[in-house]
Amino acid sequence: MPLIILCGIPSSGKTRRANQIMQYFVERFSNEKKTNSVNLINDESLGITKDSYKDTRIEEKKARGTLLSAVERLISKDDLIIADGMNYIKGFRYQLYCIARAVGTPHCVVYCGIPVEVAREWNSKRSVDGYDATVFDELVSRFEEPDDRNRWDSPLYTVLYSDSAVPYDGIWNSVINKKPIPPNLSTVSKPVSETNYLYELEKATQDIINEVLDAQKLNVGGGAVKIF
Numbered sequence: 001m002p003l004i005i006l007c008g009i010p011s012s013g014k015t016r017r018a019n020q021i022m023q024y025f026v027e028r029f030s031n032e033k034k035t036n037s038v039n040l041i042n043d044e045s046l047g048i049t050k051d052s053y054k055d056t057r058i059e060e061k062k063a064r065g066t067l068l069s070a071v072e073r074l075i076s077k078d079d080l081i082i083a084d085g086m087n088y089i090k091g092f093r094y095q096l097y098c099i100a101r102a103v104g105t106p107h108c109v110v111y112c113g114i115p116v117e118v119a120r121e122w123n124s125k126r127s128v129d130g131y132d133a134t135v136f137d138e139l140v141s142r143f144e145e146p147d148d149r150n151r152w153d154s155p156l157y158t159v160l161y162s163d164s165a166v167p168y169d170g171i172w173n174s175v176i177n178k179k180p181i182p183p184n185l186s187t188v189s190k191p192v193s194e195t196n197y198l199y200e201l202e203k204a205t206q207d208i209i210n211e212v213l214d215a216q217k218l219n220v221g222g223g224a225v226k227i228f
Helices: 014-031 057-074 090-102 116-125 133-142 168-177 194-217
Strands: 003-007 038-041 080-083 107-113 156-160
Touching (some): 014 038, 014 107, 014 168, 057 080
């Protein structure tokens, strides 16, 4: 089943939207007599505290790794996963996209849009449940807004903080009715006949070039590039 990725700055209403989406899918699965389950993954369910974003970048990276591992562990073609988190780094959203692609299941991104000042006010009202003011500002400054021109951010649904509802039908069509992503070069090895060998070779080469170009867009310096 598909992967729904939520993103937005701190205190933008992501968890509220995630719960709304989860309730919608649970009810619709039930109404349509589907046996699929819905898994909501967030910092709370993974035991990640807000201190993870306050201490060091290393702890923050560990928190992202924990969420990524949970998605990898739970994703399948049978159940729906809602990844409720800031997911503010485009490179991280790209990693989530690659996980969905590897198992041949659709994904979409839900961006919770809100003015920074409104989010700051909401954060301050959360008292002990909110982010430290300095951490809040740092996370806001590092947030990379999703762009539907990037395949890992598409389909993209923007839900403003003042919107009364989520575009449920659009999300449903994108992740349930959409044709699954075909297996890629990393998961399937198909025999190639001599007659179409050159075509397959050129296609594989172009796929590799596209992956490298995508990695360059993400401004990833050094390290390995995941090729499909």
